[in-house]
Amino acid sequence: MGNITQTIQAVPLNHYILFCAIIFAIGVTGVLIRRNAIVIFMSVELMLNAVNLLLAAFSVYKGDASGQVFVFFVMALAAAEVAVGLAIIVMIYRNTNSTDINVLNRLKW
Amino acid sequence: MSTFYVIAFLSIVFALLVIFAKNPVHSVLYLILTFFTFTIHYILLNAQFLAIVNFIVYMGAIMVLFLFVMMLLNLNKDTEPGKHYLAKIAGVVAGGCLLVTIIASVKALGASQPVILTNPDLGLVKNLGKVLFGEFLLPFEVSSVLLLSAMVGAVLLAKKEKATV
Numbered sequence: 415m416g417n418i419t420q421t422i423q424a425v426p427l428n429h430y431i432l433f434c435a436i437i438f439a440i441g442v443t444g445v446l447i448r449r450n451a452i453v454i455f456m457s458v459e460l461m462l463n464a465v466n467l468l469l470a471a472f473s474v475y476k477g478d479a480s481g482q483v484f485v486f487f488v489m490a491l492a493a494a495e496v497a498v499g500l501a502i503i504v505m506i507y508r509n510t511n512s513t514d515i516n517v518l519n520r521l522k523w
Numbered sequence: 524m525s526t527f528y529v530i531a532f533l534s535i536v537f538a539l540l541v542i543f544a545k546n547p548v549h550s551v552l553y554l555i556l557t558f559f560t561f562t563i564h565y566i567l568l569n570a571q572f573l574a575i576v577n578f579i580v581y582m583g584a585i586m587v588l589f590l591f592v593m594m595l596l597n598l599n600k601d602t603e604p605g606k607h608y609l610a611k612i613a614g615v616v617a618g619g620c621l622l623v624t625i626i627a628s629v630k631a632l633g634a635s636q637p638v639i640l641t642n643p644d645l646g647l648v649k650n651l652g653k654v655l656f657g658e659f660l661l662p663f664e665v666s667s668v669l670l671l672s673a674m675v676g677a678v679l680l681a682k683k684e685k686a687t688v
Contacts, residue, residue, distance in 0.1 A: 443618030
């Protein structure tokens, strides 16, 4: 197993950063262009995953396990966020019968 | 080495399909595929613990939650709110600007060393467990409080609605 992965990777760190930046930008674009609250949530998950992969890549690059522990914490955070967020979305849906974020303009002045 | 580029290309394609799919249910399915490619990335980095946790937590728990809520609210293409296409173009341009900025700032760093596994058992459960329960014991316990509060919050949100109706 170790031999296989060592021969597979020799990818420059820049390419990992570039790839994660692309995924992160796709997530940001998804938040900006979609109006369905659940799809916006999924875009946020994409951003979190991009950061996770970059943390893991840096952790392997530096030979330090702390980065992978932080990925674990980010995953715990994402799970908590999804649980609360989806509960809020379901509640909003019960009140307004839609998950369109343009309906949710009550915090506007 | 080329495996990384193939999988990275697949990830980008699936991530684009997530945000551009018209039907929200298709978005969820493409997101599952994206997370699967991320699991392969973790395996390529020999981060076996993260690969398994990503597989179980994201592809198992979180995706089931998304799909469940989507089916519960009966969201499909017909109920999908349409956004004015000018706003969509503005969103894509804004995202592209962010990407260009990040790429330019990374380019300024110059060429980098390849990612080589110096310690083969870095991402194994045994090694990570030692770090997690030694150095990071307090954050680990705090994260359990976070999960508990999330659970209480979700129950409270769902229950309050029931009492008023």
